[in-house]
Structures are given as C-alpha cells and as structure tokens.
Amino acid sequence: MSTEETTGGARDLSRFSINQMTVKQLSMPELVAGCVELGIPGVGLWREPVAAYGLEATARLIRDAGLTVTTLCRGGFFTAIDPAERAAALEDNRRAIDEAATLGTDTLVLVSGGLPAGSKDLHGARERIADALAELGPYAFERGVRLAIEPLHPMFASDRCVVSTLAQALDLAERFPAEQVGVTVDTYHIWWDDNAPAQIARAGASGRIHTFQLADWITPLPEGVLTGRGQIGDGAIDMREWKAYVEAAGYTGPIEVELFNDVLWARDGQELLRETAERFAQHAA
Amino acid sequence: MSTEETTGGARDLSRFSINQMTVKQLSMPELVAGCVELGIPGVGLWREPVAAYGLEATARLIRDAGLTVTTLCRGGFFTAIDPAERAAALEDNRRAIDEAATLGTDTLVLVSGGLPAGSKDLHGARERIADALAELGPYAFERGVRLAIEPLHPMFASDRCVVSTLAQALDLAERFPAEQVGVTVDTYHIWWDDNAPAQIARAGASGRIHTFQLADWITPLPEGVLTGRGQIGDGAIDMREWKAYVEAAGYTGPIEVELFNDVLWARDGQELLRETAERFAQHAA
Numbered sequence: 001m002s003t004e005e006t007t008g009g010a011r012d013l014s015r016f017s018i019n020q021m022t023v024k025q026l027s028m029p030e031l032v033a034g035c036v037e038l039g040i041p042g043v044g045l046w047r048e049p050v051a052a053y054g055l056e057a058t059a060r061l062i063r064d065a066g067l068t069v070t071t072l073c074r075g076g077f078f079t080a081i082d083p084a085e086r087a088a089a090l091e092d093n094r095r096a097i098d099e100a101a102t103l104g105t106d107t108l109v110l111v112s113g114g115l116p117a118g119s120k121d122l123h124g125a126r127e128r129i130a131d132a133l134a135e136l137g138p139y140a141f142e143r144g145v146r147l148a149i150e151p152l153h154p155m156f157a158s159d160r161c162v163v164s165t166l167a168q169a170l171d172l173a174e175r176f177p178a179e180q181v182g183v184t185v186d187t188y189h190i191w192w193d194d195n196a197p198a199q200i201a202r203a204g205a206s207g208r209i210h211t212f213q214l215a216d217w218i219t220p221l222p223e224g225v226l227t228g229r230g231q232i233g234d235g236a237i238d239m240r241e242w243k244a245y246v247e248a249a250g251y252t253g254p255i256e257v258e259l260f261n262d263v264l265w266a267r268d269g270q271e272l273l274r275e276t277a278e279r280f281a282q283h284a285a
Numbered sequence: 286m287s288t289e290e291t292t293g294g295a296r297d298l299s300r301f302s303i304n305q306m307t308v309k310q311l312s313m314p315e316l317v318a319g320c321v322e323l324g325i326p327g328v329g330l331w332r333e334p335v336a337a338y339g340l341e342a343t344a345r346l347i348r349d350a351g352l353t354v355t356t357l358c359r360g361g362f363f364t365a366i367d368p369a370e371r372a373a374a375l376e377d378n379r380r381a382i383d384e385a386a387t388l389g390t391d392t393l394v395l396v397s398g399g400l401p402a403g404s405k406d407l408h409g410a411r412e413r414i415a416d417a418l419a420e421l422g423p424y425a426f427e428r429g430v431r432l433a434i435e436p437l438h439p440m441f442a443s444d445r446c447v448v449s450t451l452a453q454a455l456d457l458a459e460r461f462p463a464e465q466v467g468v469t470v471d472t473y474h475i476w477w478d479d480n481a482p483a484q485i486a487r488a489g490a491s492g493r494i495h496t497f498q499l500a501d502w503i504t505p506l507p508e509g510v511l512t513g514r515g516q517i518g519d520g521a522i523d524m525r526e527w528k529a530y531v532e533a534a535g536y537t538g539p540i541e542v543e544l545f546n547d548v549l550w551a552r553d554g555q556e557l558l559r560e561t562a563e564r565f566a567q568h569a570a
Contacts, residue, residue, distance in 0.1 A: 120523040122477070155440040157477035158521040159504045164477045192407070192442035192449045219444045223508040236443040238405040 011281035017042030017070040019213065019258035020049060022276060026269035028053040032065045034273045042070040044213075044256045045103060047096060059103050069105035070254040071184075071211050072096065075147065078132035079113035079125040079162060086128075089113075093136050101143040107210045108140065109148050109184050114159040125162040130172055137180030148210035149173055150184035155225055166190055166199035173208055182208035185246055186258070188215035188229055191237045197245045204249020212246050213256045214239055214284060222262065229259045232279035239283045255284060296566035302327030302355040304498065304543035305334060307561060311554035313338040317350045319558045327355040329498075329541045330388060332381060344388050354390035355539040356469075356496050357381065360432065363417035364398035364410040364447060371413075374398075378421050386428040392495045393425065394433050394469050399444040410447040415457055422465030433495035434458055435469035440510050451475055451484035458493055467493035470531055471543070473500035473514055476522045482530045489534020497531050498541045499524055499569060507547065514544045517564035524568040540569055 018040055020031060028049060035043060043062065050058045050072075062069055075096040080086050100108045112129045115122065133147065140147050149169040152161035163169050166183060173181040183203050190196040203209045216237050218230030232239060243255070257276050264272055303325055305316060313334060320328060328347065335343045335357075347354055360381040365371050385393045397414045404410065418432065425432050434454040437446035448454050451468060458466040468488050475481040488494045501520030506513045517524060528540070542561055549557055 115521055120521055120526075122479070126479075153440065154438065154477040155506065155510070158502055165479075168479060192439040194407070194411075194450075194453060217443055220509040221440065221506070224505040225440070225510060236400055236405055241405075 011277065012285040013039050013277055013281060014041065015253070015255050015285070016040055016277060016280045017044055017068070017254040017256040018273060018276060019044035019071075019073070019256045020046050021073070022257055022259040022264070023269045023273050024049070025265055026273070028058055028061060030269060031273075032061055032067060034270050035067055036065050038274060038277050040273075040277055042068045042254045042256070044071040044073060044258065045069055045105070046073045047099060050099065050103065055099055055102055063104065068254070069103045070256055071107045071109050071148070072100040072103060072105050073109045074111050074150075075108045075136075076110040076161075077113040078129045079116060081116050081119070081128070086132075090132060090135055093132070094139055097136065097140045097143055097145050100145045106144055106146055107148050108145050109150050109211065111150055111152065112161050112163045114157070114162060122157070122162050126168065126172065129163065130175060133172065133176055133181055137176045141177070141180045146179065146210050147181045148184040149181065150186060151189055153189045165193060166196050166203065170199060170202055170208065174206065178207040182210035184211050184213060185209055185242075186213040186215065187237050187239065187242045188213075188217060191217055191242070200245045200249050204246070204251060209246055209249060209251040211256060212251055212253065213258045214242075214280075215257065215259050227260045227262045229261050231259060231261070231264065231276065232257060233283045243284055255280070296562065297570040298324050298562055298566060299326065300538070300540050300570070301325055301562060301565045302329055302353070302539040302541040303558060303561060304329035304356075304358070304541045305331050306358070307542055307544040307549070308554045308558050309334070310550055311558065313343055313346060315554060316558075317346055317352060319555050320352055321350050323559060323562050325558075325562055327353045327539045327541070329356040329358060329543065330354055330390070331358045332384060335384065335388065340384055340387055348389065353539070354388045355541055356392045356394050356433070357385040357388060357390050358394045359396050359435075360393045360421075361395040361446075362398040363414045364401060366401050366404070366413070371417075375417060375420055378417070379424055382421065382425045382428055382430050385430045391429055392431050392433050394435050394496065396435055396437065397446050397448045399442070399447060407442070407447050411453065411457065414448065415460055418457065418461055418466055422461045426462070426465045431464065431495050432466045433469040434466065435471060436474055438474040450478060451481050451488065455484060455487055455493065459491065463492040467495035469496050469498060470494055470527075471498040471500065472522050472524065472527045473498075473502060476502055476527070485530045485534050489531070489536060494531055494534060494536040496541060497528075497536055497538065498543045499527075499565075500542065500544050512545045512547045514546050516544060516546070516549065516561065517542060518568045528569055540565070
C-alpha cells in the first residue's frame with residue numbers, strides 16, 4: 001500500500017518543507033527518515049540540534065537522503081548596547097552564516113532581538129539592527145547566504161524582536177542589496193496586519209521574499225506566548241489567502257511549516273510529521 | 286500631615302483618571318472614597334460593577350463626591366454574523382450608551398469583537414463593525430455620548446478585537462462624524478507600532494482622540510494574555526513620549542490608567558490606588 005493510499009489520496013508535497021522545530025521530538029536521523037518515507041523534499045534546520053548531531057554529519061545525512069535544507073534558524077539578536085555583547089553577537093552570526101553555507105542552504109533566518117534590559121528605545125534598537133546588517137550582509141553574500149529578517153508578532157516586541165511588521169523589516173532590508181538582506185514571511189506573525197499584503201508585494205518586487213513559513217493562530221495563548229502556534233488548519237488564518245499573496249508577488253519557493261507547540265511536542269513525532277504533511281497538502285498545496 | 290507630605294512631594298493629579306478595573310478589588314464606595322482622599326479627579330467605570338452597585342446610585346455617588354466619569358467601558362462586540370446575535374449586540378450597545386449618559390460621561394469605549402467561531406475573515410468582521418457604528422453613532426450623539434473605537438493589541442485579533450491598529454480604527458471612525466465616532470489611544474495596545482505616532486496626529490487633526498489610556502508592557506505574558514498589563518513605569522513603554530504625541534495632536538483631556546493584572550489585584554486596593562497615583566505623577570503628569 002503506498003503512502004498516498006494510506007493517507008487517503010494524492011498529495012502534492014513538492015513545495016513542502018518541515019521546519020525541524022515543528023517535530024523537535026525527532027532526532028536528526030528520525031527526521032530525515034520520516035521525510036524520505038513521506039516524500040517531504042525540504043527541511044528547515046535549527047543551529048542547536050545541528051550542533052548536537054554535528055554540523056558536517058548533518059550536512060552529509062541530509063545530502064545523502066536527497067533532501068534540501070530550505071533555511072537555517074537562526075541568526076540575529078542584534079540589539080545589545082554593550083560593545084562586547086555586540087561583538088560577540090556579530091561573531092556568533094558569522095558562525096551561523098558559515099553553518100548555513102556548510103549545510104547548503106541559501107537562507108539564514110534572523111530574529112533581530114528585543115529591548116536591552118531597562119531600555120524603552122525601540123527606534124534605537126532598530127537602528128542597531130541596521131548597523132549589524134551592514135557588517136554581516138557582505139560576509140553572508142560572499143558565502144552564498146542571504147539574511148532573512150523575520151518580523152515577529154508585536155507581542156514579542158520587548159523581549160524577542162523589535163521588528164514587528166513586514167513594513168519595518170523591509171525598511172531595514174531595503175538599505176542593503178536584496179542578494180544580502182530580505183525578509184521572512186510567516187503567517188503567524190503577520191496575519192492580523194491589513195498592511196501586510198501590500199508589504200508582501202513590496203518585498204516581492206525587489207526580490208526580498210527569502211522564505212515563506214506557515215503556522216496557524218489559535219487561542220488561548222499559553223504563558224509566555226512562545227509555544228502556542230497552531231497546527232495548519234486549526235486556527236484563524238486562511239493559508240491559501242497568504243499563499244496567493246506571496247505567489248502574486250512572484251514567490252515560487254519552498255513553504256515551511258514551523259510550529260512551536262507544547263501539545264504537539266508531547267505527541268509521537270512521526271505521527272505529527274505525517275499529520276503536518278497532510279495539513280499542508282490540504283490547506284496550502 | 287497632608288497627602289502630599291505622606292507621599293513625598295507635590296503631585297499633579299489634575300489630569301489623572303483611575304480606570305476602575307485597575308483597582309477592581311475596591312467596591313464603588315471604596316473607590317470613590319479613595320479618589321477623594323488622594324485628590325484623584327476622574328474615574329473610568331465599567332458596566333458590570335456599575336450595574337452591581339446600581340446605575341442611578343453610582344451616578345449619585347460619583348456626582349456627590351465631585352468626581353468626573355471620564356469613560357464608560359465598554360460597548361462593542363459587533364462582529365457576530367447571526368442576525369439575532371447582531372440585533373442583541375446593538376440593543377446592548379444602546380443600553381450602554383444610555384448608561385454612559387446617565388453617568389454623565391461623554392465617552393463609551395468600544396471593544397469591537399473578534400472573529401466568529403470558525404471564521405477566518407478579518408475583513409468581513411471589520412465591515413460588520415462599520416455597519417453597527419452606522420446604527421449606533423446617531424443614537425449616541427443624540428444622548429451626548431461619543432463612541433471611542435479601541436484598537437487592541439494584535440495578540441487579541443482573533444478572540445477579542447479585530448481592530449488591531451490606530452490606522453484601522455481611524456479607517457472605521459472616519460466614515461462617521463467625529464462627534465459620533467473617534468478612537469481610544471491606549472499605550473499598551475500600540476506602543477510597538479512605529480506608525481502609531483502619525484496615526485495619533487491623524488486622529489487629533491479630526492478631533493477623534495476621545496480618550497487616552499496608559500498601561501505598561503511587561504513580560505512574560507500570562508496564560509490568556511489578558512491580565513498581564515504592567516504598572517506605569519514597570520515596563521518597556523515611555524509614557525512621556527506617548528503623552529507628548531497626543532498633546533502635540535491637541536489632546537488636553539484626562540489620562541486614564543487602566544491595568545488588568547492578577548498580581549496587582551491580589552494587593553490591598555487602596556494601597557494600589559495610591560501607588561498608581563504616584564506612578565502617574567512620576568511618569569505622566
């Protein structure tokens with residue numbers, strides 16, 4: 001019995017990429033085996049599990065399985081004021097760029113950082129991100145890696161990412177060549193924003209949609225709000241609508257599903273991987 | 286010993302209004318007595334405690350104490366699709382307008398409502414708000430009450446309020462005369478938005494800043510994210526910066542502090558009222 005028969009019909013997974021965090025209960029070999037079995041062509045990786053399995057070993061494992069690494073998560077955290085902290089952050093980002101190149105992905109996702117302790121200066125924090133991009137953009141370009149600024153939902157503005165909208169992300173990105181700096185379009189972070197469709201068009205017009213990610217919006221949000229992303233189809237977001245926006249803007253690349261969810265993480269990883277592939281096929285293929 | 290001596294210096298509370306929800310552990314008479322003792326001139330009321338104490342009794346208590354009711358919270362919840370639900374919501378809002386008039390306040394704050402169960406249509410929900418405002422605006426105007434659309438933080442977009450930015454609120458409000466429909470400017474909901482200062486100017490230019498409220502942004506957010514608003518000065522928001530924006534836009538009215546916070550609610554109400562007045566004087570007077 002083929003996979004298609006067991007899951008009830010033909011599924012188009014040709015653009016699907018599973019972000020590793022979605023099924024973080026799977027080891028790297030389990031993830032790769034699951035993708036091969038289900039016909040999932042792409043994976044988005046995170047630095048910590050890559051380091052745990054080994055950078056070169058991961059690159060080899062993925063390459064030998066014929067999978068594509070669509071993104072590496074994540075660089076960023078550029079908002080420190082202290083010079084030593086800033087230098088350390090830049091050095092860590094150079095290492096992240098090197099790792100992306102070794103893994104064979106052309107996209108490093110950036111979570112830019114929140115407000116330093118005690119600061120109330122959002123504008124200053126955003127300017128420090130620009131300073132960091134000016135240093136890192138050329139370094140990344142030389143290694144075939146593009147930086148993808150991810151606007152995070154405004155509920156993360158103080159503690160995780162002062163870049164809250166696609167408009168803000170593009171205001172930063174457009175100071176640099178598109179081959180160096182673009183944006184991450186993630187439905188979870190922008191779905192509420194009626195200005196986002198126009199910003200997706202703006203990003204597409206300058207070739208700056210470097211990755212497109214999906215997660216659904218469900219409530220109630222859990223304490224800390226980090227691990228409440230919904231499975232595709234379970235929440236308030238019309239995935240086809242957002243897919244249509246990025247496609248109208250010229251984006252034809254992989255579509256990653258990236259969920260952080262304690263309830264999903266408590267389940268069997270392979271079952272969750274299969275469900276996520278099915279939801280992708282149903283709502284976004 | 287005067288109040289000023291006990292709290293360590295002269296305090297300008299002339300524009301301060303305490304939103305009742307901030308000190309919800311206080312009964313209506315306790316709230317009024319506390320305001321009189323501390324020299325707080327204004328209160329923002331909520332319909333439920335007003336109903337519990339009695340509408341006419343509340344109006345008399347506040348009037349006799351020489352206090353001003355700056356706002357009544359809240360009308361709204363306009364996004365239902367079902368005709369019977371919509372009719373009931375409109376009728377409930379007419380009662381809220383009547384109550385505002387009886388209490389002697391000119392401003393009814395509106396929390397517009399989230400997505401109906403199963404809906405993913407933010408645009409449609411926003412249009413249904415406009416339909417409701419067209420019915421309620423004239424009714425309110427005839428009773429000397431203005432409707433103040435409150436954009437809520439985008440983290441409430443699905444379950445509480447599909448109006449997430451001042452720009453969206455003004456796009457709705459400007460379909461109606463300013464004497465009927467304006468906006469609520471609340472720091473907690475808009476502080477992350479670099480477009481908000483320009484929208485405050487836009488609101489001021491057409492006389493649509495109907496109330497200005499303060500709360501600070503602190504993390505981590507609690508489960509459900511409703512009761513995590515920070516005491517003034519405890520978080521990421523520069524209150525003087527936002528006060529300067531509304532003043533530059535011509536707003537000279539009361540400034541309400543509205544906190545929802547389980548930790549604060551567990552404290553002695555009069556002590557919390559005194560602390561809040563001090564924080565107002567320190568950060569926003």
